[in-house]
Amino acid sequence: MKYTFSGHDSFQCRLLWLKKGYDYLVADRSFSADDAPVRLGVGNNMVRSIRYWLRAFGLTDEQEELTELARFIFADRNSSSDHPAEETEGFDPFLEDQATLWLLQYQLLKTRHASIYWIVFNELRRRRPEFSADDFVHYVTKVKAELEKFPANPSTVAADFSVFTKLYLQSGRQSKDREEGFAGILTELDLLKPMERKSDDGKTVSMVYTIPLTDRADLPAHLLLYSLLDTPGLGKSISLETLETEPGMPCAVFAMNRAGLLHKIEQLATLYPDLLVYSDQAGVRELQFKQIPTDKYQILRDYYAQALV
Numbered sequence: 001m002k003y004t005f006s007g008h009d010s011f012q013c014r015l016l017w018l019k020k021g022y023d024y025l026v027a028d029r030s031f032s033a034d035d036a037p038v039r040l041g042v043g044n045n046m047v048r049s050i051r052y053w054l055r056a057f058g059l060t061d062e063q064e065e066l067t068e069l070a071r072f073i074f075a076d077r078n079s080s081s082d083h084p085a086e087e088t089e090g091f092d093p094f095l096e097d098q099a100t101l102w103l104l105q106y107q108l109l110k111t112r113h114a115s116i117y118w119i120v121f122n123e124l125r126r127r128r129p130e131f132s133a134d135d136f137v138h139y140v141t142k143v144k145a146e147l148e149k150f151p152a153n154p155s156t157v158a159a160d161f162s163v164f165t166k167l168y169l170q171s172g173r174q175s176k177d178r179e180e181g182f183a184g185i186l187t188e189l190d191l192l193k194p195m196e197r198k199s200d201d202g203k204t205v206s207m208v209y210t211i212p213l214t215d216r217a218d219l220p221a222h223l224l225l226y227s228l229l230d231t232p233g234l235g236k237s238i239s240l241e242t243l244e245t246e247p248g249m250p251c252a253v254f255a256m257n258r259a260g261l262l263h264k265i266e267q268l269a270t271l272y273p274d275l276l277v278y279s280d281q282a283g284v285r286e287l288q289f290k291q292i293p294t295d296k297y298q299i300l301r302d303y304y305a306q307a308l309v
Contacts, residue, residue, distance in 0.1 A: 003115040003150055005140070005160040009045040012166035012184040013053040018104075019093055021050040022059065022074040025066055056114040058107040069107070072297060073100060091304040099220045099303060101189055102254065106227050108186075109253050116160045119144070121211065121255065122247035130195065130208045133161045165209065168192035191255055213251070215260030221267035222303035224250045225276075228287075229296035236292065240285040271302075 024031075024040055031051040037044050054060040059070035075090030092100040112118045116136075124131055124139055137157050145152040167184035168191050197208045227250055228234060244251045244258055251261055265278045265287055276289050293299070 001112070001148075003140075003144075003152070004113060005115060005152065005157050007048070007052040007056075008114070008160075008163050009049045009052070010159060010163060011046060011049040012163050013049075013057075014182060015095060015185050017050050017053060018057065018059060018185070019074050019095075021054045022066065022070055022093075023076075024050075025054075025060070025064070026076075031064070052114075056108060056111060057104050058111040058113075068297070072300065073103075091300070091308070095185070097304070097307055098188060098218055099223060099307065101186055102219050102223050103226070103300070105186055105189060105191070106223065106230075106253050109248065110227075110230070114160075116157075116164050118247075120164065122252050125211050125255075130197065130210050132197070132206055132208045133158055135208075136161045165192065165194075169194060211255045213255055213257040215263060216254050216256045217260070219254055219256065219260075219264070220303050220307075221264040221271065222299050224254075224261075224264045225268050225272070226296055226299045227253065229293060229299065234289075234292060236289045238287045240287070243287065 020040060024036075029036070029039060031047055033039075036047045040047055040050065042050070051060075051064075054070075055062075055064075059067055059074075061067055072089045073091060074093045076093065077090040091097075095101060095104075108114060108117045109121055119140065120131075120136065123144075124136060127139070128135055137154050140157045141152040141154050144150075168186050168189070170183065170187045191211055193210050193212060195208050195210060196205045198205050228238065231248070240258075240261070243249050243261060246252070250256060250264075251258075256264075262278075268276060269278050275291060275293065276287060279286055279288050
């Protein structure tokens, strides 16, 4: 696996950047163009950062082409386009529905283009429920790098952790940040919690972080189902243990506890009785698909159809 700990130019992704970058590419422009800063209304380093975050969230591919998901979220439904899908998609271009932020959280871990997010949610959090910047740097540069034989510069990795915290943490000037677009795009998910940790002698205080597991009541069950349908090699039966403990599965990606997982599975069984069922027999608990849909985006359309009513 290729690990990336740079590219954001020390900027966390801001609320309106993805839409700004999407519109820029729809207009058939290039981030490498000399006039990109003028057209985007930002500095050169922010141009590079917007480009990076579009890729990190899976909204552009390796050729810098917009993905189907990008059009699904950000297309302008009120203007003509060369892309027919834009007339029917574009469900949340300004990220007003929190479900879209959960979708972006899933995408950020799925693409692994920004490696820190996969590592923290799937690995570090399990090893150290409370972790500091130093813990992360040590884990990446000493544990992973030496085990998997890849180069990792401590200062670069530390800078990545700083951007990670800014993406999730509210700054204390939240209302102004939200209005001006300075806040990290995923702050509203309330995933990361800062804590102060005292030294053994009580003389010094350091900052540590935790990602508590909760039932994630604000996470629509549709997002759980979409994430499963987006998983390569999905079988017709998935054990509760897999959903709860495996890397990249819903409980890891969304920091969700077992109670929340079971509740959402029950919701899905009610919403899609012809599609899936939850089985708990002879100690074997699993989600069973009666049939696996071929269009995973239909699940998202179902959600936005009722959310927009």
